[in-house]
Amino acid sequence: MFYLKMETESRTLSMSCWDSSDRKKLTSTASNETRSKQSSWYSYVSHHVFLDEQSFLAELIEIYTRLLQDMLAAAMDSSAATIDWTLAELIRHPRVTKKLQTEIESVVGMKRMVEESDLEKLEYLNMVTKESFRLHPVAPLLVPHAAREDCTVNGFHIPKDARILINAWAIGRGRRVWTDADKFYPERFVGTDIDVRGQNFQLIPFGSGRRGCPGMQLALTMVHLVVAQLVHCFDWDLPDEMLPTELDMAEDFGLVCPRANNLLAIPTWRLDT
Ligand code: HEM
Numbered sequence: 001m002f003y004l005k006m007e008t009e010s011r012t013l014s015m016s017c018w019d020s021s022d023r024k025k026l027t028s029t030a031s032n033e034t035r036s037k038q039s040s041w042y043s044y045v046s047h048h049v050f051l052d053e054q055s056f057l058a059e060l061i062e063i064y065t066r067l068l069q070d071m072l073a074a075a076m077d078s079s080a081a082t083i084d085w086t087l088a089e090l091i092r093h094p095r096v097t098k099k100l101q102t103e104i105e106s107v108v109g110m111k112r113m114v115e116e117s118d119l120e121k122l123e124y125l126n127m128v129t130k131e132s133f134r135l136h137p138v139a140p141l142l143v144p145h146a147a148r149e150d151c152t153v154n155g156f157h158i159p160k161d162a163r164i165l166i167n168a169w170a171i172g173r174g175r176r177v178w179t180d181a182d183k184f185y186p187e188r189f190v191g192t193d194i195d196v197r198g199q200n201f202q203l204i205p206f207g208s209g210r211r212g213c214p215g216m217q218l219a220l221t222m223v224h225l226v227v228a229q230l231v232h233c234f235d236w237d238l239p240d241e242m243l244p245t246e247l248d249m250a251e252d253f254g255l256v257c258p259r260a261n262n263l264l265a266i267p268t269w270r271l272d273t
Pocket residue numbers: 070071074075076078079082137138139142143144204205206207208210211212213214215216218219220223
């Protein structure tokens with residue numbers, strides 16, 4: 001077993017490999033003068049025999065690139081698709097948009113844009129995004145998991161190594177759990193403490209438990225802030241006199257579930273400044 005240590009200082013990035021038993025440094029990609037301000041440890045089980053330092057370093061760089069690619073892919077497409085779906089639902093439901101604009105105006109006014117510090121005061125915004133996550137979880141089957149040992153859940157036997165897909169999309173629309181399940185109705189959350197953070201299994205757009213989404217807090221902040229700013233700064237109209245009810249809501253169903261077709265809408269500035 002090796003450990004990878006990644007260190008950053010301003011724009012210098014270094015990776016080093018340490019032996020797991022005595023944490024002895026085996027090799028490093030950056031010069032010794034790099035003093036680390038931040039560092040993190042990643043365990044890495046290696047089955048490779050590294051013949052020379054160069055091939056070892058090539059392997060390290062590939063792993064690091066894959067880690068960064070995974071983080072970027074997991075972060076950007078999911079948040080963008082959620083914002084896209086939320087805006088589409090708001091355009092389809094002018095009553096909800098008006099109510100949300102009124103809430104934001106009462107907290108922020110019309111002379112400045114919404115800031116991160118305003119978000120905790122925007123309760124209806126929170127309900128709107130929950131409702132959007134319920135109907136449009138961008139990872140409809142979460143990420144495939146596997147059972148490490150035989151177990152029984154709710155009377156169902158799950159054998160060791162079984163591949164498990166959790167259908168968050170179907171759970172969010174389950175008729176036994178949700179009244180008028182297909183309707184976009186944020187008020188359903190009034191007086192409930194149902195949240196998207198993995199504690200309430202009827203709403204799990206970020207998964208739950210140890211392998212739940214580690215970027216959830218960042219994602220929630222981004223989604224709330226961007227949706228609030230889009231709705232506060234602009235009124236949104238559909239092109240060609242299309243009615244809100246005619247807006248196409250087809251899904252591109254796959255491992256992620258974005259809109260099948262681009263959302264086309266016309267913004268009109270509405271702030272005083
Ligand atoms: C609206 C935005 C997002 C949604 C809906 C979302 C949803 C999810 C879901 C459902 C999973 C799988 C959880 C499971 O299978 O139990 C996941 C995993 C993951 N997410 Fe997110 N995510 C979002 C944003 C982000 C952001 C902003 C980041 C990083 C900054 C991120 C990083 C990750 C990573 C690294 C994993 C894999 C975790 C693991 O395998 O242990 N996600 N996400």
